[in-house]
Amino acid sequence: MELIQDTGWAGQPATVEQPLRGDTDCEVVVIGGGGGGMSAALRLAEQGVDVVLLEAKTLGWGATSRNAGYITNSIAADPELLGLFLDRERLRSLYRYAENSVHFAEKAIARHGIDCGYRREGIVMAAVSKGQLRHARRNAKVLAEAGSSATFVEGREAGLPEGFLGGLREGVGGTLNPGEFVLGLRAATIAAGVRVHECTPALDVVDNGAGVTVETPSGRVRARKALLTTNAYGTTLSITPKHLSTPVWTSLVETEPVAPERLDEIGWTSRAPMVTLHMIIENYRVTPRGTIVFGTRRVQAGRHPLPDRTPAPHVVDDLVRGFRERFPGLRDIQPRRAWGGWIGMSSTWLPVAGAASDNVLYSLACNGHGFAQAQYVGHLLAEHLAGAQLDEDLAAIWHGRKRFRRSLVGGTALYAGWLADRASDRLSALTK
Numbered sequence: 357m358e359l360i361q362d363t364g365w366a367g368q369p370a371t372v373e374q375p376l377r378g379d380t381d382c383e384v385v386v387i388g389g390g391g392g393g394m395s396a397a398l399r400l401a402e403q404g405v406d407v408v409l410l411e412a413k414t415l416g417w418g419a420t421s422r423n424a425g426y427i428t429n430s431i432a433a434d435p436e437l438l439g440l441f442l443d444r445e446r447l448r449s450l451y452r453y454a455e456n457s458v459h460f461a462e463k464a465i466a467r468h469g470i471d472c473g474y475r476r477e478g479i480v481m482a483a484v485s486k487g488q489l490r491h492a493r494r495n496a497k498v499l500a501e502a503g504s505s506a507t508f509v510e511g512r513e514a515g516l517p518e519g520f521l522g523g524l525r526e527g528v529g530g531t532l533n534p535g536e537f538v539l540g541l542r543a544a545t546i547a548a549g550v551r552v553h554e555c556t557p558a559l560d561v562v563d564n565g566a567g568v569t570v571e572t573p574s575g576r577v578r579a580r581k582a583l584l585t586t587n588a589y590g591t592t593l594s595i596t597p598k599h600l601s602t603p604v605w606t607s608l609v610e611t612e613p614v615a616p617e618r619l620d621e622i623g624w625t626s627r628a629p630m631v632t633l634h635m636i637i638e639n640y641r642v643t644p645r646g647t648i649v650f651g652t653r654r655v656q657a658g659r660h661p662l663p664d665r666t667p668a669p670h671v672v673d674d675l676v677r678g679f680r681e682r683f684p685g686l687r688d689i690q691p692r693r694a695w696g697g698w699i700g701m702s703s704t705w706l707p708v709a710g711a712a713s714d715n716v717l718y719s720l721a722c723n724g725h726g727f728a729q730a731q732y733v734g735h736l737l738a739e740h741l742a743g744a745q746l747d748e749d750l751a752a753i754w755h756g757r758k759r760f761r762r763s764l765v766g767g768t769a770l771y772a773g774w775l776a777d778r779a780s781d782r783l784s785a786l787t788k
């Protein structure tokens with residue numbers, strides 16, 4: 357099987373935007389050109405703000421082009437768990453923010469005419485055991501109270517494959533090809549007049565009160581304000597709030613093409629994209645190229661400086677084992693390629709945006725569900741930087757200047773989560 361260092365969804369851009377050489381001034385500098393940074397820079401340019409976007413590699417090179425391609429209104433932690441810690445109003449505002457993120461991403465695809473195979477098909481948080489099914493029913497109740505459009509569905513009625521008993525169907529969202537999406541958003545960002553510098557890592561960001569100075573290998577940017585959208589790489593810059601995020605490596609595998617009648621035979625008649633209800637989720641979806649992409653399940657914590665890397669062979673083996681267990685009728689289907697990317701996990705496990713200093717804002721909207729959310733937060737932060745009041749959806753995740761507690765996410769905790777999931781799999785196999 358091929359282990360890929362870039363995204364497996366699409367090729368890299370054919371040309372590279374000029375790296376920064378020398379010094380330059382602007383009103384706002386955006387650091388990190390993923391979905392969040394591109395969306396922010398685009399909105400600023402549309403409002404007539406002189407904006408520079410610095411990207412260490414090429415726009416979209418990070419998680420935004422590498423992910424599983426679910427446009428989802430999920431929020432990092434399990435809804436039932438969130439309900440234990442957050443009051444009803446806070447939950448409602450978070451789910452409103454998450455659904456609006458989905459609508460925002462869908463509108464961005466339409467507005468920029470991005471050809472990325474988007475299918476508005478909803479996503480099922482699917483149960484693979486009776487325990488998970490009971491959990492799904494409880495989650496449906498929490499989500500209904502939070503105003504989310506998710507509903508409980510039975511496996512047969514939802515056209516799920518054998519072994520998937522039912523679950524929660526999100527009322528919004530669907531799937532796309534994130535690699536193609538990134539190429540489209542990159543083109544729109546450049547066309548909007550953003551001054552894009554690729555292959556230009558920000559090495560240091562200093563807020564001197566009157567403005568911000570960003571050092572790069574071959575030049576310096578002076579700006580009135582700055583926005584950090586560096587996701588998992590955030591803590592390499594000393595201005596990033598301490599403990600804001602922990603980097604976690606997440607892997608995906610793609611199979612050879614599967615004949616549609618094979619999917620019908622195993623009962624996956626709806627082709628609904630699925631995410632399991634394990635502590636560390638598994639995801640399974642059919643792609644427009646007729647393959648199945650699956651992933652997560654076994655994730656790994658990272659340390660800075662984060663390496664450019666491929667998935668670990670033992671993680672890929674575990675993902676393939678999981679695929680064969682979930683889809684016994686497709687045991688002969690061969691995995692072909694694997695790739696992965698770095699996710700930034702916030703210490704609260706919730707999406708978060710705030711201020712690192714008077715003139716520097718940040719966004720960390722990801723936690724594995726940030727494809728649409730990072731873009732929406734980038735857009736809202738751009739409007740705020742351009743003078744708008746704090747939008748109510750931005751207020752729902754606003755952290756201000758407060759400190760973060762040290763995260764409990766680490767290699768040992770992630771491995772323990774994987775072990776607990778395998779133990780619950782074994783238990784449900786014994787009690788079937």
Ligand SMILES: Cc1cc2nc3c(=O)[nH]c(=O)nc-3n(C[C@H](O)[C@H](O)[C@H](O)COP(=O)(O)OP(=O)(O)OC[C@H]3O[C@@H](n4cnc5c(N)ncnc54)[C@H](O)[C@@H]3O)c2cc1C
Pocket residue numbers: 387388389390391392393410411412413414415416417418419420421422423424425426427428556557558559585586587588589590592593606607608651696697698699720721722723724725726727728729730
């Ligand atoms: C394998 C995988 C599967 C996932 N699946 C899903 C999914 O199905 N649905 C979903 O909603 N989410 C998913 N996610 C999460 C989602 O992809 C992210 O939450 C989202 O893309 C984050 O966007 P971003 O713009 O914040 O960060 P990124 O896309 O990571 O962009 C950050 C950018 O900043 C650049 N950068 C970093 N440091 C610097 C610096 N010092 N100077 C200049 N540039 C810098 C990086 O090169 C990078 O391009 C997944 C993630 C992974 C890795």
